[in-house]
Amino acid sequence: MVSYWADGYLEKLCSGEKAIRHIKPGQRVFIGSSCGEPQHLVSILASNALKVTDIEVIRLMSLESTPLTMIANKEGVQSFDIRSFYLGSAKPRDIATNMRFLTPINVSAVPRLFKQRHLPIHVALIQVSPPDDFGWMSLGVSVDITLAAAQSADLVIAQVNPQMPRIIGRSFVHVNDVDLIVEHDEPVLTVDEPPYIESANMIGKLVARLIGDGSTIHIDPGAAPHALLLALSGKRDLGIHTEYLTDGIMRLVSEGVITNRAKGCKEGKLVASGAIGTQGLYDFLHDNPAIDFQPSDYVNAPSIIARHHNMISICVAEAMDLTGQVAADALRYNHFSGVAGMLDFIRGAAQSENGKSILMLPATSNQGQTSRIVPMIDDMAVVVPRGDVHYVVTEYGMVSLFGKSLQERAMAMISIAHPDFRNELFQKAKKMGLLSRSRELTEAMYGSIYPTKLESALDIDGETLTFRPAKPVDQRRIQEHFYNLDKSDVVSRFFHEKTCFLSKEVAEVSQIDYVKDLTVVALVGEIGFSSVVAVGEYLLEETQNIAEVAFSVSKQWQGKGLGRILIAKLAEAAHENGIAGLVAYTAPGNKGMISLFKTLPYKTTSSYDGDVVELRCMFSEPLD
């Protein structure tokens, strides 16, 4: 006999205590995830701890509104065992380190684990919005693995909470498909926006440069991702396909930055499997037709992620080693970094057309006492193998490890470590055989202050050129630039027909102290694979306090203003570094160099000495 769902609703209605009494000893009980946790039901379960035995609590992650882990940890208590697919979310640090409860798995695979009953769920405790006119109740802020648990559990107990937003998508459970209903009105768990942290802010600004208009992004919740979202406010037509929606994402929607127009998959929709944020975010999500919540076996499936155009995965790492292996767990203020979803997104983004995967890594922990870049990960779990890592960003810069040798990786990772740890990492790398024993650590690597403010980008002839001070990792590409110079340009630059540009010599161009010697390069191409098309250098002559400058611009880029930009940056830096002026030596026939020097806004004097003309200017003598 077909019965009207509303009658069934009334029949299933009971008190929380009565519902929880249905849980039998030895059963596996699923609890809805993170902010979707049915707090009322969980608190009743905890208060019955002494009456239940051997309950296996299973969940994705929990805010521990009721500290079940603490109860499970009590000596002699046989009530609970916890199986968590992600532990890092627990607020107190001692709870977060309860490794033994963790089941390592990619989140995309968890629904299958439930549905195929490899891990049968006896009871699912879920929280839903009140039923609509057709009897559908929304799982609201937590669809993730909760939908699969609700669909496969033997007994479903639903806490109906009028404060749970009704969020659209594959997020609904029908009244007919639950067994017991407990009405309880309480605020849904919220999480405040992360605080301002300087290092997070610097990482956010660097990562923003890697994200082009029209990209679709997955972004972990957390401090650095939050800073990144703030830094994205100048972008256009971004799309969202992510695990959790946050307040930062909502803000970019209201600013018109996120339109979801260019995703290539579910266009016009913000796709996620849950939300973590403030009440303001939950109000925004309620009945919003632009939102499409989907379970984790869709959102986290690498094949689905790969379908998006310009898919960019942005995750937070806990630590990395010099070979590129990644450990991930909860960081302070990054409780929800998507450890269990990390590999899903990294692999999906890597397969997407023009996709990128980016790891954010604050350089230190423990108030700067400990480097998060370590020689080799040995006491933490590797979550991402070294072969899967592409971009890595700390507050000291960004590198790409994709396609890089172990030697290149070691140099790259050392270059973005906190300067205080670079020497130690360098020595360890040599010991481990990652770097040759003859290699020296120069001042640039020791951590002289890299002058970020000299960085800029410009579109010329349809290509984006990046101008920035050289880094030790540039050695090979500067060497390639010199080898590719036109023969006559080699003579103009080096005053003879030089045919060899030995690593040792080139190291002096790339490994600099940024004060007494500075090199600025112009690069084209993707970060990590770019080539150097122009080099401008200054070297201080200390007795006169004047810096000698020299330039080389690849033939096809000459006459396009690159030299002018380089000399302006060198002059600006030299002036700021207390140097009195610039000098250049060139052949009298080198019209290009003479004209270039004269672009400086200072009085220029020229003096001839045989085949060489000396060009000189003092910063104290500006042009009128």
Ligand SMILES: CC(C)(COP(=O)(O)OP(=O)(O)OC[C@H]1O[C@@H](n2cnc3c(N)ncnc32)[C@H](O)[C@@H]1OP(=O)(O)O)[C@@H](O)C(=O)NCCC(=O)NCCS
């Ligand atoms: C000389 C050199 C560095 C100039 O760089 P560039 O990027 O081509 O120069 P820009 O496009 O920025 O031009 C700068 C100014 O010089 C002028 N200029 C450039 N090349 C010129 C040439 N061959 N003849 C006359 N003027 C020239 C430009 O018109 C511009 O002046 P403007 O702004 O008043 O119009 C570059 O040509 C080069 O690398 N040459 C080979 C190596 C060399 O000679 N190095 C210098 C010795 S250290």
